[in-house]
Amino acid sequence: MSTPVKLIWKDKEALSLAAAYYFVDACAKSIATNDRFTVAFSGGSTPKRLFELLALPEFSSNIDWKKVFIFWSDERFVPHTNDESNYKTSKIALLDHVKIPKKNIFVTPTKGEPAACAAEYEASVKAVLGKSASFDLTLLGMGDDGHTASLFPGTTILSEQKRLVKEVWVESKQTWRISFTYPLINKSKQVMLLVGDANKYPVLKKIFAKNAKYLFPVQGVNPAKGQTIWMLDEAAVTGQ
Numbered sequence: 001m002s003t004p005v006k007l008i009w010k011d012k013e014a015l016s017l018a019a020a021y022y023f024v025d026a027c028a029k030s031i032a033t034n035d036r037f038t039v040a041f042s043g044g045s046t047p048k049r050l051f052e053l054l055a056l057p058e059f060s061s062n063i064d065w066k067k068v069f070i071f072w073s074d075e076r077f078v079p080h081t082n083d084e085s086n087y088k089t090s091k092i093a094l095l096d097h098v099k100i101p102k103k104n105i106f107v108t109p110t111k112g113e114p115a116a117c118a119a120e121y122e123a124s125v126k127a128v129l130g131k132s133a134s135f136d137l138t139l140l141g142m143g144d145d146g147h148t149a150s151l152f153p154g155t156t157i158l159s160e161q162k163r164l165v166k167e168v169w170v171e172s173k174q175t176w177r178i179s180f181t182y183p184l185i186n187k188s189k190q191v192m193l194l195v196g197d198a199n200k201y202p203v204l205k206k207i208f209a210k211n212a213k214y215l216f217p218v219q220g221v222n223p224a225k226g227q228t229i230w231m232l233d234e235a236a237v238t239g240q
């Protein structure tokens with residue numbers, strides 16, 4: 001378990017640019033080692049800006065898209081054509097602009113029963129990643145309440161220790177979500193948390209404090225053999 005790296009950037013744009021460079025580098029290294037790059041996308045405005053940047057030729061031309069395999073660390077239980085869909089957001093921002101084979105895009109099933117969809121998605125993760133179930137890179141955001149992926153405060157998925165993907169009823173949003181669990185997130189080789197804006201400060205202040213207690217779901221992200229990188233902006237760490 002390595003010490004999380006915290007990188008603080010002037011603003012959200014600088015944070016997203018740094019994340020784009022990092023993504024290209026992590027992708028090239030994984031392909032050089034394993035001939036593929038397995039990555040989990042996340043929802044949220046900060047990850048969305050990263051996807052928009054990756055679609056720019058400066059970045060996309062340096063990525064061997066036919067060797068990139070994409071999953072989603074969480075998804076809203078809505079049709080993929082719905083504006084709430086994390087898949088739709090990344091499709092518009094990135095996937096429609098790069099030559100990635102359709103077979104490399106593993107969209108979360110969101111039709112029928114949430115539990116059955118979660119089981120189906122877990123089976124896809126296992127089929128692609130194999131026994132290790134270890135993503136090369138898992139991208140995550142953090143909500144103002146300290147949630148990450150769809151690991152919301154007070155939800156039963158927080159105590160899930162076996163399953164890799166589970167359905168979760170989010171009372172505060174009155175919706176179902178399909179989310180990676182801590183066991184899957186914490187198998188990642190690298191986790192990059194993209195957290196910008198002053199509204200994140202109240203939670204970050206508590207979790208970055210000395211001898212911080214476990215108060216928020218994002219604190220459960222701790223890859224056993226992987227690296228956690230916080231990509232932050234000044235507003236998020238100062239509140240201004």
Ligand SMILES: O=C(O)[C@H](O)[C@@H](O)[C@H](O)[C@H](O)COP(=O)(O)O
Nearest residue numbers: 043044045046141142143148149
């Ligand atoms: O589906 C989701 O909503 C996301 O996966 C969620 O976990 C998101 O990453 C955070 O809410 C941060 O979102 P912002 O970056 O927009 O604050």
